[in-house]
Amino acid sequence: MSLRARLTLFFAGIVIVPLVGAALLLQTLASRELQARNEAALHRGSAAAVALWREHVSAAGREVRHVAEDISETLGGVSSEQALSRVVAEAREEGALDFLVVVGADDRILASDLTPPRFASGLTELPARVLAGEAPPAGVVRARVNVLAGERTATVSGGFYADRGFARQISRAVALEVAVTGGGKILAASGPTPAGIASAQPGPYELQGNLRAYVTQVEGGGAGLVLVAPQFREGLGAAIWLVILGILLAASALGYLLARLIARPLQRLAEGAMAVAAGDLDAHLDTEGHGDVAQLADAFNSMTENLREYVGALERSRDELRRGLDRLGATLRSTHDLEGMLGVILDTAAVTLSARSGAVFLHSGSGRGLRLEVAHGYDAPPGSSLRVGEGIAGRAGSGVPMLVPSGIEASPSVPIEPRVETAIAVPLIRGERTMGVLALYGRTVPEPFEEDDLETLGAFAAQASVAIENVLLHQEAQRLSITDGLTGVWNRRYLQLTLTKEIERAQRFERPLSVLMIDIDRFKDVNDAYGHQVGDEVLVEVSRRTMSMVRGQIDSLARYGGEEFVVVLPETPPDGARVVADKILEVVRGSAFADDPGPGIPLTVSIGVASFPDDGRSADELLRAADLAMYRAKQAGRDRVEVAR
Numbered sequence: 020m021s022l023r024a025r026l027t028l029f030f031a032g033i034v035i036v037p038l039v040g041a042a043l044l045l046q047t048l049a050s051r052e053l054q055a056r057n058e059a060a061l062h063r064g065s066a067a068a069v070a071l072w073r074e075h076v077s078a079a080g081r082e083v084r085h086v087a088e089d090i091s092e093t094l095g096g097v098s099s100e101q102a103l104s105r106v107v108a109e110a111r112e113e114g115a116l117d118f119l120v121v122v123g124a125d126d127r128i129l130a131s132d133l134t135p136p137r138f139a140s141g142l143t144e145l146p147a148r149v150l151a152g153e154a155p156p157a158g159v160v161r162a163r164v165n166v167l168a169g170e171r172t173a174t175v176s177g178g179f180y181a182d183r184g185f186a187r188q189i190s191r192a193v194a195l196e197v198a199v200t201g202g203g204k205i206l207a208a209s210g211p212t213p214a215g216i217a218s219a220q221p222g223p224y225e226l227q228g229n230l231r232a233y234v235t236q237v238e239g240g241g242a243g244l245v246l247v248a249p250q251f252r253e254g255l256g257a258a259i260w261l262v263i264l265g266i267l268l269a270a271s272a273l274g275y276l277l278a279r280l281i282a283r284p285l286q287r288l289a290e291g292a293m294a295v296a297a298g299d300l301d302a303h304l305d306t307e308g309h310g311d312v313a314q315l316a317d318a319f320n321s322m323t324e325n326l327r328e329y330v331g332a333l334e335r336s337r338d339e340l341r342r343g344l345d346r347l348g349a350t351l352r353s354t355h356d357l358e359g360m361l362g363v364i365l366d367t368a369a370v371t372l373s374a375r376s377g378a379v380f381l382h383s384g385s386g387r388g389l390r391l392e393v394a395h396g397y398d399a400p401p402g403s404s405l406r407v408g409e410g411i412a413g414r415a416g417s418g419v420p421m422l423v424p425s426g427i428e429a430s431p432s433v434p435i436e437p438r439v440e441t442a443i444a445v446p447l448i449r450g451e452r453t454m455g456v457l458a459l460y461g462r463t464v465p466e467p468f469e470e471d472d473l474e475t476l477g478a479f480a481a482q483a484s485v486a487i488e489n490v491l492l493h494q495e496a497q498r499l500s501i502t503d504g505l506t507g508v509w510n511r512r513y514l515q516l517t518l519t520k521e522i523e524r525a526q527r528f529e530r531p532l533s534v535l536m537i538d539i540d541r542f543k544d545v546n547d548a549y550g551h552q553v554g555d556e557v558l559v560e561v562s563r564r565t566m567s568m569v570r571g572q573i574d575s576l577a578r579y580g581g582e583e584f585v586v587v588l589p590e591t592p593p594d595g596a597r598v599v600a601d602k603i604l605e606v607v608r609g610s611a612f613a614d615d616p617g618p619g620i621p622l623t624v625s626i627g628v629a630s631f632p633d634d635g636r637s638a639d640e641l642l643r644a645a646d647l648a649m650y651r652a653k654q655a656g657r658d659r660v661e662v663a664r
Contacts, residue, residue, distance in 0.1 A: 157201020533596030
């Protein structure tokens with residue numbers, strides 16, 4: 020039997036038969052496991068959603084009781100209905116309620132303040148009379164409190180709409196799509212939901228499109244919640260491992276038989292391959308006999324002959340490759356990607372000199388250390404550093420080319436350099452300034468590095484130094500073009516680019532985004548009283564304090580112009596932006612600004628908050644909304660936060 024026939028037979032036994040059996044078993048286990056996981060996820064989500072609904076009911080009760088206390092004072096005095104309406108509007112906004120209705124003892128509505136709900140299209144808004152009725156309508160979380168003020172009595176009704184925003188809030192909390200139902204209709208939903216599920220009885224359901232749903236009832240007017248989740252497609256845990264173990268056992272047994280049948284003919288091929296790997300390109304195998312093994316021996320002999328010719332061609336092309344380094348150096352001058360360019364420099368040098376590994380170091384800002392920028396062929400975390408004079412690369416960083424082994428004794432190796440018997444390192448010099456080091460460690464050939472290799476690498480490093488300097492100068496010019504020269508934060512040009520990009524990302528992934536417009540109160544008085552130099556110091560300190568209150572790697576702070584600053588807050592909804600703005604207010608007013616000598620300059624800021632997409636869908640619209648909110652804060656007395664909507 021030929022080798023091909025043997026391999027075909029055992030492949031069928033090892034692979035096909037076990038896989039068919041495993042597939043049949045997994046098909047049975049998959050349906051059971053996936054169904055159980057979906058049921059568990061929907062039950063957990065349902066319990067969490069009902070708990071959140073109850074939390075909103077409790078919150079509505081607390082807020083309405085608090086509001087009722089404020090309204091009782093106005094109701095008990097001699098006030099007009101207009102004054103009562105104003106108190107009701109202020110109380111609803113302060114309590115963050117969606118609606119607030121006051122009904123007198125004669126069942127007459129004394130005052131009301133409603134915000135429009137965001138129910139599903141086609142549903143009408145709820146009038147104050149319905150919201151204050153005996154039974155709350157479906158889709159409304161409501162609380163009622165009776166008020167007794169002197170001889171007057173009234174009932175205060177207030178709460179929240181279970182509208183689209185409410186559904187999305189619960190959806191984010193339980194990680195499932197959520198719909199609010201009532202009267203056989205879907206009142207609001209966080210995403211697409213089949214309409215027929217609105218009138219279903221509580222319990223689990225299977226939907227079209229590989230979806231499952233769970234319907235549950237909640238408190239208040241016959242409202243319900245529908246939770247929708249996709250079918251899980253995860254693995255089956257222990258069952259899969261049992262099947263795989265069976266396959267491995269069967270494959271091991273059959274593989275042992277296969278090895279006994281074909282190991283002897285292949286042993287001679289392995290010995291010849293090891294001889295070639297050790298450098299003996301004259302190795303030759305006998306081709307006696309017939310069949311597949313003899314054909315492999317002939318192919319092996321042809322391969323060694325081709326290798327001998329190929330190695331000779333490589334040796335002849337080595338000088339030509341070195342001559343091409345000058346042309347590569349000229350090409351490197353045209354790129355502005357520092358990391359990519361350093362990688363090309365390192366890879367080219369390693370291939371040219373048959374190096375096993377290498378690294379490129381650049382001088383740090385202090386000039387007393389070398390920072391690892393790129394490494395090849397060994398594990399070294401980027402950003403690691405060593406001192407000048409430390410290790411092979413550190414010695415080269417002082418301006419002295421290093422060759423190991425050589426007449427110059429190298430310092431002991433350091434952790435960020437591999438331990439090798441031969442190495443080479445040259446400084447990257449431009450003019451009289453040493454910018455860094457190009458180092459190669461170990462070789463893929465038996466010979467160590469020589470003086471000729473040192474000269475070759477030095478010539479290449481001279482070309483590479485020009486390219487590196489050009490990129491560093493370009494990066495510095497780019498940095499200066501997008502930063503404010505006084506405060507060091509981003510300038511208005513960079514703000515426009517960043518805000519536009521963040522809006523596109525927020526729209527694509529449906530994520531929140533907010534903007535703060537900050538203006539220093541009475542900054543002109545500071546310039547007039549203390550001079551523009553002190554005013555500049557105040558601007559720098561305001562930017563520093565503001566930066567301490569935002570997320571350095573996520574948020575962006577830019578000087579918008581004069582004494583105005585803008586903070587871009589990705590992944591931040593309006594309530595989160597309000598928290599950040601309050602922190603900035605506190606840190607600015609917390610301590611007086613330096614006036615040496617003097618008691619210090621007390622300052623405050625006014626802040627406007629705008630959020631995407633409610634307050635604007637473009638950079639200009641968001642900035643305009645935040646600016647208008649900031650001016651409202653100014654008009655309301657300064658040292659405060661105003662939200663655009």
